[in-house]
Amino acid sequence: AAKSTGKGDYAWFEFAMEEKADRQRILREELSTALEKNQLYLNYQPIVCTRTRKIICFEALLRWEHPTRGLISPDEFIPVAESSGLIEPIGRWVLQQACAEATKWPNTIRVAVNLSPRQFTGFGLAADVMRALEQSRLSPHRLELEITESIFLTDTQENVRILNQLKHLGIHIALDDFGTGYSSLAYLRCFSFNKLKIDRSFISDMSSTPENLAIVRAVIGLGKSFGAVVTAEGVETEDEMACVTQEGCDQAQGYLLGRPMTAHAVGDMLVSLPTNRSFGGA
Ligand code: C2E
Numbered sequence: 611a612a613k614s615t616g617k618g619d620y621a622w623f624e625f626a627m628e629e630k631a632d633r634q635r636i637l638r639e640e641l642s643t644a645l646e647k648n649q650l651y652l653n654y655q656p657i658v659c660t661r662t663r664k665i666i667c668f669e670a671l672l673r674w675e676h677p678t679r680g681l682i683s684p685d686e687f688i689p690v691a692e693s694s695g696l697i698e699p700i701g702r703w704v705l706q707q708a709c710a711e712a713t714k715w716p717n718t719i720r721v722a723v724n725l726s727p728r729q730f731t732g733f734g735l736a737a738d739v740m741r742a743l744e745q746s747r748l749s750p751h752r753l754e755l756e757i758t759e760s761i762f763l764t765d766t767q768e769n770v771r772i773l774n775q776l777k778h779l780g781i782h783i784a785l786d787d788f789g790t791g792y793s794s795l796a797y798l799r800c801f802s803f804n805k806l807k808i809d810r811s812f813i814s815d816m817s818s819t820p821e822n823l824a825i826v827r828a829v830i831g832l833g834k835s836f837g838a839v840v841t842a843e844g845v846e847t848e849d850e851m852a853c854v855t856q857e858g859c860d861q862a863q864g865y866l867l868g869r870p871m872t873a874h875a876v877g878d879m880l881v882s883l884p885t886n887r888s889f890g891g892a
């Protein structure tokens with residue numbers, strides 16, 4: 611019953627915890643063979659110029675199609691990959707796959723790859739990135755790497771060194787989910803980002819929530835003064851699109867502009883559009 615207290619609740623709580631730990635253990639075991647069983651694949655979501663709606667970039671988003679459990683969200687399995695060390699081989703695969711796919715697109719379009727902080731703790735991130743570029747023959751200028759502020763929590767100096775190394779190759783470095791998590795403006799002094807991505811929690815209801823609008827304005831101002839491109843994440847309505855454009859966001863990403871889609875669908879879309887034609891709303 612809803613009102614029960616004491617032992618019963620505790621047992622239930624323990625059970626729930628056990629279930630979560632169990633699920634994590636199972637996911638970890640199954641994830642370790644997911645790559646070789648071809649259960650992982652990438653989706654690509656367009657990022658467009660706010661003024662012209664031309665596609666500037668596609669963000670690679672990892673998917674796990676489990677044979678019996680169905681599609682598992684990266685928000686659930688990335689943490690499992692991180693805690694088990696599997697993020698290293700998976701992250702390497704994502705880089706190779708995304709770079710190879712991008713060589714099929716017009717050379718005005720970049721590919722953005724998400725990096726987990728755990729990929730910075732090994733030794734080989736810069737080498738992995740360079741290998742992916744060499745093997746695919748993708749120009750470094752067409753690769754963008756998305757990181758979150760959490761990489762500044764430990765080994766700040768070493769991580770900044772790696773970021774600078776990558777940036778000097780011509781790769782763009784974007785700060786993802788800006789404004790959430792461990793946000794501290796101090797991190798912006800550590801490294802000069804090419805791009806700030808405003809987290810979608812600030813974009814929703816922007817025009818009716820003065821606090822969100824104020825934060826979006828402040829981030830755009832901050833980004834501009836650092837010489838960074840500013841992208842709005844999670845744009846779902848024409849209203850939000852008009853608002854972020856009006857406020858001076860350079861780029862936008864969200865269901866309004868395009869959902870994450872398969873590599874195949876990207877190919878179809880790109881050939882169906884005359885080169886550089888603008889890509890309209892939903
Ligand atoms: P993220 O990098 O911030 O990616 C954007 C997320 O927002 C994606 O979720 C995308 O599908 C979703 N999204 C885009 N537009 C909209 C919108 O208009 N409305 C709503 N509600 N959502 C939108 P997804 O694909 O589930 O990925 C979740 C997170 O998982 C990513 O957040 C990223 O942190 C992580 N992730 C995905 N792929 C990789 C990867 O290859 N490596 C690593 N390390 N992390 C990844």
Ligand code: MG
Pocket residue numbers: 669724756786
């Ligand atoms: Mg991202």
Ligand code: MG
Pocket residue numbers: 786787807809843
């Ligand atoms: Mg994001």
Ligand code: MG
Pocket residue numbers: 787
């Ligand atoms: Mg995110």
